[in-house]
Amino acid sequence: MRKIIYISFLLIIITGCRLGPPPDVTTPVPAVSPEPAIDVNMKPLVFASIPMDNRLKMLEGWSMLADYITQETGIPVDVTIKKSYHEIIEALSSKEVDFCYAGPLIYVGAHEKAGALPLVKPTANGQPFYNSVIIVRKDSGINDIAGLKGRSFAFTDRDSTSGYLFPRAMLAEDGVKSLNFFSKVTYSGGHDSSLEGVYQKYIDGAGIFDYAFVKEKNSKTEDLKILKTSDPIPMGPIVISKNFDPEIAKKLQAVFLTIGKTEETKILAEKIKVDGYVEAKDSDYDSIRKAMSIVKKLGEDYKTE
16 A cells, blocks of 8 residues: 555656646736727717729728727728718718718818718828829820810819829810810720820820829839829828717728738738828828819819719
């Protein structure tokens, strides 16, 4: 019996040596921060945009954004796609929408009509601005704005900052006071359509944003040339309604500022076509107001719709 007890005692000692000493309970163990719990009783925030690209791809990107905001804050977010910026402005005014993506021109209108405020603005190519350009084909024989006289010209949409407002202001700076300067003026409905129209020689010139030249590197740009480039245009902001809760606004802003800066958000940034976000303020959009004043002096009662 004593032999059995002695052997058991030795086994305990040997096992203890192999396992090592017990952990020091006085050493603090780093705590893992849990994800915020989703408040199922909270009314979801509603985020809105218009279909600027393939509708399904856009919805996928914005839905990923909504999920990321919920993951980081615990605040549920619903996504809605509106037919026009006019619908978004009305929805902000009626409190149907809490925050949204808006082009810079539409932000100015939303600020004037609904008291909307910019929360953050995206960056592209490392910059929170872009440019509008007036383009023609290299083989068109057109070398300046004066050379467009009597030719056809395309804008994208009268609600577009870089597809109408800034091209219109640039034309005015070079003496084009009336659109009768052109033989025909069309509204293509999109920047890609305007670029394609010039490339295919359906139209002689167009005003578009410079994405295809500086970001996308569209091969068709090799046959095109830029006649005039605008001053920097601030990127369209993420806009909040005037009655937005300030504390929730801070949380949202903090989440947006992480996008594109961490490994887990790079796919999200790619889906919503941004590099990242920086803080935005209303005065960032004074250049838009300046361009609007130039166009208004031409006799157009220019309003955002």
